[in-house]
Amino acid sequence: MLPPIVTSTPEQWHQRKSLGAFYSPQTLVDPLVAWAVTGADQSVLDPSCGDGVFLEATARRLRDLGADPERTASLLHAVDLNPDAARITRDRLASRIGLPFENVRVASFFSLPPPGFLFGPPEGVDVVIGNPPYIRYQEFAGGSRLEALERASDAGVRLTRLASSWAHFVVHAGAFLRPKGRLALILPAELIHTTYAAPLREHLRCSFEEIHIVSFRQAVFPGVQEEVVLLLAAGKGKGPGRLGLIEVETGADLADLGDVLMGAEVFAPGEAPQKWIPGYTDHPGVITLEHLRSRGFLSPLADLGKANIGFVSGANEYFVLGPEEAAHWCLPESSLRPALIRARQIPGLQITSADIALVKSRGERCLLWLPGERLTSAEQTYIQRGEDLGYARRYKCRVRSPWFRVPGVMAPEAFLTYMSDVVPRLCLNRARVVSSNTLLNIRLSGVPAALRRPFVTAFYNSATLLSCERVGRSYGGGVLKLEPREADRILIPSPSLVARHKESLMGLTAKVDAALRGGREGCLEAAVEAVDAILFAGGRIAHGEMASARVSLHERRQSRAASSRNGHKNRGA
Numbered sequence: 001m002l003p004p005i006v007t008s009t010p011e012q013w014h015q016r017k018s019l020g021a022f023y024s025p026q027t028l029v030d031p032l033v034a035w036a037v038t039g040a041d042q043s044v045l046d047p048s049c050g051d052g053v054f055l056e057a058t059a060r061r062l063r064d065l066g067a068d069p070e071r072t073a074s075l076l077h078a079v080d081l082n083p084d085a086a087r088i089t090r091d092r093l094a095s096r097i098g099l100p101f102e103n104v105r106v107a108s109f110f111s112l113p114p115p116g117f118l119f120g121p122p123e124g125v126d127v128v129i130g131n132p133p134y135i136r137y138q139e140f141a142g143g144s145r146l147e148a149l150e151r152a153s154d155a156g157v158r159l160t161r162l163a164s165s166w167a168h169f170v171v172h173a174g175a176f177l178r179p180k181g182r183l184a185l186i187l188p189a190e191l192i193h194t195t196y197a198a199p200l201r202e203h204l205r206c207s208f209e210e211i212h213i214v215s216f217r218q219a220v221f222p223g224v225q226e227e228v229v230l231l232l233a234a235g236k237g238k239g240p241g242r243l244g245l246i247e248v249e250t251g252a253d254l255a256d257l258g259d260v261l262m263g264a265e266v267f268a269p270g271e272a273p274q275k276w277i278p279g280y281t282d283h284p285g286v287i288t289l290e291h292l293r294s295r296g297f298l299s300p301l302a303d304l305g306k307a308n309i310g311f312v313s314g315a316n317e318y319f320v321l322g323p324e325e326a327a328h329w330c331l332p333e334s335s336l337r338p339a340l341i342r343a344r345q346i347p348g349l350q351i352t353s354a355d356i357a358l359v360k361s362r363g364e365r366c367l368l369w370l371p372g373e374r375l376t377s378a379e380q381t382y383i384q385r386g387e388d389l390g391y392a393r394r395y396k397c398r399v400r401s402p403w404f405r406v407p408g409v410m411a412p413e414a415f416l417t418y419m420s421d422v423v424p425r426l427c428l429n430r431a432r433v434v435s436s437n438t439l440l441n442i443r444l445s446g447v448p449a450a451l452r453r454p455f456v457t458a459f460y461n462s463a464t465l466l467s468c469e470r471v472g473r474s475y476g477g478g479v480l481k482l483e484p485r486e487a488d489r490i491l492i493p494s495p496s497l498v499a500r501h502k503e504s505l506m507g508l509t510a511k512v513d514a515a516l517r518g519g520r521e522g523c524l525e526a527a528v529e530a531v532d533a534i535l536f537a538g539g540r541i542a543h544g545e546m547a548s549a550r551v552s553l554h555e556r557r558q559s560r561a562a563s564s565r566n567g568h569k570n571r572g573a
């Protein structure tokens with residue numbers, strides 16, 4: 001039996017995660033209900049009702065619009081997988097309406113075929129509202145996932161295996177709406193920027209006459225790192241329609257949602273921005289970026305090289321040893337490769353053998369054991385130890401042969417941080433070290449060896465850093481994440497631009513390196529300005545606009561980090 005309120009205490013965190021249950025703050029619920037419910041006779045479904053917060057607000061709204069208690073009780077419908085959530089909703093609604101409330105079904109929403117499955121009208125409901133469960137694809141498995149995939153494909157949407165539960169939920173929720181109906185949901189910000197949500201974005205555009213996305217500069221779920229957006233879709237069946245994007249500071253700015261929506265950046269039915277991020281498309285800095293690309297000053301990384309993940313050992317704690325541990329097990333030097341396993345091991349513009357010696361002297365794990373064909377007796381003992389400790393049975397190990405030889409180990413020309421706080425860091429690999437998948441491995445075959453140092457210095461310019469902010473994904477906590485495919489799209493200075501400014505860039509190498517090593521944001525900003533001045537000022541390019549576009553995307557990320565940190569503090573207090 002599940003505890004009564006499944007989301008209220010930290011001890012219930014795990015259960016909360018597995019049900020995707022983060023309950024909605026009233027500051028978001030009330031404006032959504034007011035926007036979605038416009039008449040006293042409208043039927044409303046919350047397909048993942050939790051403790052019934054949306055339907056309680058809807059009951060109030062219907063009463064204000066003139067519906068009597070009997071009518072209200074018949075217009076509202078709820079579903080939740082969790083019997084306790086359903087019970088709480090039933091009690092809460094009964095006490096709000098003043099009549100027994102029975103329209104609550106304990107079921108997985110995916111098990112219910114649309115429409116008119118329940119007690120509602122057979123042609124579907126007027127409004128679907130709520131906050132769907134957010135279960136990441138790694139945990140979203142088994143029958144429930146297959147059912148969800150089937151529901152999405154019934155509606156003509158093909159979602160990849162990377163899609164989290166909320167995406168299937170949105171597609172299925174739309175199928176319960178009658179023509180002209182409205183959808184009002186709180187969703188993870190992944191809706192607006194991830195590749196896996198692209199088919200969903202297209203489906204929504206095709207299905208509704210009007211869509212609005214409201215995003216937030218500050219975290220709105222205190223203590224929860226997930227960024228959220230509001231999806232407001234009206235006119236089911238009358239798409240493709242207009243798309244409006246708008247960003248506000250916090251939920252408190254939504255008191256007059258109608259007014260807020262008037263200020264949206266609007267796209268006509270035929271216009272389909274790649275991502276649904278406000279200010280992403282029409283900022284003058286972004287236009288300059290495209291201009292630089294078309295003039296050949298910038299090229300996508302994929303034109304000059306390639307980003308890959310580093311090695312996947314399956315057990316870094318076994319395969320990557322500290323110097324003392326390697327000596328203890330008498331592993332031969334010939335089978336130990338210097339390796340990086342942490343982003344912070346990237347020092348500055350380049351990593352040299354002196355940097356590696358420093359890492360070793362701190363006793364950090366930095367030696368990848370990569371045995372050759374002939375094993376020494378010490379290595380055989382170490383293999384036995386790995387088997388005794390169960391490493392050989394780990395998934396990544398047992399699917400390769402032999403289990404103890406890590407595949408795909410290559411020294412790239414450079415490393416790029418995969419998760420970045422201030423800026424992504426590109427670092428030239430002068431020490432020919434290898435890295436685990438905590439860093440991206442960058443091949444730079446299209447950049448001549450003599451240009452690589454000035455090239456890495458030139459990477460720290462506003463255009464490239466703006467392009468990182470655009471292609472990467474901003475996650476809760478303010479982190480910018482770059483997957484290899486995204487990194488391949490970063491716009492980097494073309495070799496001809498770097499060659500033209502080679503001497504001046506070499507003169508800046510020490511300044512940029514020191515700024516990166518010092519880890520001080522102010523110094524880094526000054527270094528970026530200096531690189532901009534070299535690369536762009538001569539060509540009379542409006543680099544100020546790119547710098548301001550980058551700073552605004554960067555601040556957008558950071559303000560979320562700050563507000564979610566405050567949320568954590570407040571919760572702990």
Ligand SMILES: C[S@@+](CC[C@H](N)C(=O)[O-])C[C@H]1O[C@@H](n2cnc3c(N)ncnc32)[C@H](O)[C@@H]1O
Pocket residue numbers: 019020021022023024046047048049050051052053054079080081082085107108109110130131132133134
């Ligand atoms: C994010 S909470 C939202 C609850 C509530 N609507 C709110 O906004 O506060 C998600 C809810 O979805 C429920 N849930 C998880 N998987 C579900 C499924 N397959 N079908 C229906 N409900 C589900 C969880 O029990 C949880 O109550």
